[in-house]
Amino acid sequence: MPAPPPTVIIGAKGFIGSALWQAYHQRSPLHRGTTRTGDGDALLAYDLVQTPPDHLDQLGDTVREAVLMAAISRVNVCENDPEGSHRVNVTGIERCVRWLWQRGIRPIFISTDYVFDGRKGNYREDDPTHPITAYGRQKRAAEEAVLAITGGAATVLRLSKIYAAVAGDGSLLDEMVATLARGQSIRAAVDQIFCPLYIGDLISVIQTLQTSGVTGIVHVCGDQPISRHQLAQQVTARFGADPGLVEPISLDDLQAGPVRPKNTSMCNTFLRRFYHAPFTPATTIVDQLAATYRAHS
Missing domain, CATH: 3.40.50.720 (NAD(P)-binding Rossmann-like Domain)
Structure with missing residues (x-):
């Protein structure tokens, strides 16, 4: 480059x-x-x-x-x-x-x-x-x-x-993997859609x-657009966790804070x-994060 x-x-x-x-x-x-x-x-x-x-x-x-x-x-x-x-x-x-x-x-x-x-x-x-x-x-x-x-x-x-792919940084995928590593469920909005x-x-x-x-x-x-719920399902499957740990919700169920836009894809x-290189698959990052959390469990 x-x-x-x-x-x-x-x-x-x-x-x-x-x-x-x-x-x-x-x-x-x-x-x-x-x-x-x-x-x-x-x-x-x-x-x-x-x-x-x-x-x-x-x-x-x-x-x-x-x-x-x-x-x-x-x-x-x-x-x-x-x-x-x-x-x-x-x-x-x-x-x-x-x-x-x-x-x-x-x-x-x-x-x-x-x-x-x-x-x-x-x-x-x-x-x-x-x-x-x-x-x-x-x-x-x-x-x-x-x-x-x-x-x-x-x-x-x-x-x-x-x-990112840094364990503990609290970004989107890390938050999900860390939750699964603790054996907890992920509350994920089916109507929050992004790319x-x-x-x-x-x-x-x-x-x-x-x-x-x-x-x-x-x-x-x-x-590609994806909902937070769909992404959580992919992360859970890749992590090898129980699919039942993904709890579907709506953004409307979150009472705290201001109303947020739902589909911002x-x-x-x-x-x-101008940019032709393939983007890094989310599954690749999930694998990296999962390996880190399992190594420290």
Whole structure:
């Protein structure tokens, strides 16, 4: 794979951001990263709300692109504090992007399938957005700001559910395998439908899109929609556990937290024009996780 241009990861600490940072930093020291608190010379301290954008001058003049991962991504937090989360997810992003663009650094903004209301699924990039959560509304507003500031030259990546192969990280498949390893049942919604993707594939996709010069909105997700219940059934079968451990529920049965979109599956046809490699099967990751949990049981 061709090397992406020198890139800064804005928000290199979260689940996806830290994995992205590690992959880029291992590839070249020209890639940089930021977190709210920093980490010596490796990661620059930068807070979307509190830190003046010109603090990023410390990155030097080699950086050519920026992946904006920093966000308040917990849906409940955004719902309970819409003003505070808006300052981060919209105002802070807009301010950062203006600084980047003025200095010739092209932004790649990480968005979400929550910009859709989840009523029909199989969303394409040009489908109307209609978010029903504060988080989704903030991401839509940030998308619009990023594209407006750059005159459409930025890239906006709408992600589906992302999972990893690290035992104990609490991501989608790990949560299911860990539950089965404890002999407990999985409550899985039959009406929550998405197109999950392995984080290693996501990193490869981002690098490919960078080197391909793709701009505008791109749906980055797995090839096929699947419900959380169907996925839980596959995981249970692969793990060799009792199928009865999968308990079908509806998202409506979950009383806590805001109403969430149900069918946020997206069509990745546009992405597949540029990225042709097969995606990692979920069963491969389940096998890795199962081996880890069994080794420590």
